[in-house]
Amino acid sequence: MVRSAIMVATARPAGLFVLGLGAAALGVAVYALDRPVGSIAFLPAGLVFDSGILGPFGGPLPTFIHAMAFSLMTAALLAPTLYARLAACGVWVAANWLFEAAQHPAFTEMTGIGMPGTFDPLDMVAAPLGAALAFLFMQGVAALERIRT
Amino acid sequence: MTGLFFRRLALGVVFAAGIASIMSTSPPPPPFHFRDVSINPAWRCPGADVEIGWTLSRPAPVAIAVGGAEQVITTANRTTLPAELLEHNAPVAELALRIDAEDADVPNIYEITTLGVERTVEDLAFHEKNMTFRMNQGGLWDARIRITGFEVEQVRDLACEGEAVSPPAWEISPPFGAPFVLRAEQGYSDRLDPPLAPGSEWRIRPVGAKCRLPSSGLEPYLSIRLTAVCRQPDKSS
Structure with a gap:
């Protein structure tokens, strides 16, 4: 099933992937602009401005962008079907939810595993919203392709 | 088939990058910090x-x-x-x-x-290949404070001649003033006369025996204790 989906996708344009890469770059830019040094492991201190300019949006925005960016990049590598698009979005919502839920004190109590960070319900909302926007982009690109052919 | 392989590889890379990017970020600080x-x-x-x-x-x-x-x-x-x-x-x-x-x-x-009376001002323990240490980097010192005592308490992960961990003596180069030597027979400790002004970077090197890093590749570990007291204020005549 996955194999055939991937094979069908070989003819897929790179547009979605480039869009996803752009969104990921935007996510890094949010960290550089808004967060203090050390908030993201691979970003050098000289590129971090810690402006706090995004205010309350600065918290959930990276999760929103993450779910969107990686849904787009994943969908670009799968077959151009509705099922594949939904699966790509679902996987990244689930991943973001899982890591966010792992920061909840109840998770640590149940499993004994502590994840760094603080559970934020806004992140639980931001992930599906980001994936939903990605899905709209995917549907838009798919519609354009149908028109072209 | 090659196209399929590369597409699977790209999927794996995207998935790994996605998970790694979640794990490499830390939560936002409170709005006020x-x-x-x-x-x-x-x-x-x-x-x-x-x-x-x-x-x-x-x-x-x-x-x-x-x-x-x-x-x-x-x-x-x-x-x-x-x-x-x-x-x-x-x-x-x-x-x-x-x-x-x-x-x-x-x-x-x-x-x-x-510093009303003489007391320990630094209890440092550090791993350092270059044998340098910095005094209380975050602290600022009153201009009247003087370092009065220096002791090398413990050394690990250093291989000196005769299978000893420590050399017969250590030479300490403070940031200000002349170097001084701490000998094994004195317990690697001494009072400093005249006392020294505190400062940032101090150097320490073994003397009297050749020492090298152990084959384990670990950096030498040293713990050092410094005592200090306040100099009496200058009396105006």
């Missing part, structure tokens, strides 16, 4: 006031408590703690800086040490 705090001096002599300065992520009042008792709430970005207050809480006054706002970070806690 301290960007930096300066305490001058953090090691003080009796009679000296202490200047506290700070910058915040966004403007807010800051409450300052010494020894658990709140002293002042100010919207300025600096304040002076009078000598009498610190002497009342000597030798170690706990200083708490709290941002007086909702969603603020937990208070920042510092210590201000008064």
Whole structure:
């Protein structure tokens, strides 16, 4: 099933992937602009401005962008079907939810595993919203392709 | 088939990058947090006031408590703690800086040490290949403080001649003044006469035997203790 989906996708344009890469770059830019040094492991201190300019949006925005960016990049590598698009979005919502839920004190109590960070319900909302926007982009690109052919 | 392989590989890379990017980020700090705090001096002599300065992520009042008792709430970005207050809480006054706002970070806690009598000012333990160490990097020293004693307490992960961990003596090069030597027969400790001004970078090197890094590749581990006292103020004639 996955194999055939991937094979069908070989003819897929790179547009979605480039869009996803752009969104990921935007996510890094949010960290550089808004967060203090050390908030993201691979970003050098000289590129971090810690402006706090995004205010309350600065918290959930990276999760929103993450779910969107990686849904787009994943969908670009799968077959151009509705099922594949939904699966790509679902996987990244689930991943973001899982890591966010792992920061909840109840998770640590149940499993004994502590994840760094603080559970934020806004992140639980931001992930599906980001994936939903990605899905709209995917549907838009798919519609354009149908028109072209 | 090659196309399929590369597409599967790309999927794996995207998935790994996605998970790694979640794991490499840390949560946002509270909207109000301290960007930096300066305490001058953090090691003080009796009679000296202490200047506290700070910058915040966004403007807010800051409450300052010494020894658990709140002293002042100010919207300025600096304040002076009078000598009498610190002497009342000597030798170690706990200083708490709290941002007086909702969603603020937990208070920042510092210590201000008064050197009324001679005492240990540094208890350092460090791994360092270049055998250098820095004195209390975050601390600022009262100009009257002088280092009076130096002891190399413990050494590990160093291989000296005769299968010893420590050499017969250590030569210490302070940032100011001439080097001095601590010998094994004196327990690698000595009083410094004349006492030395504190400073940032000190160097330590083994003398009397060749020492090298052990085959384990670990960096040498040293623990060092320094004592200090306040010099008497200059008397004006």
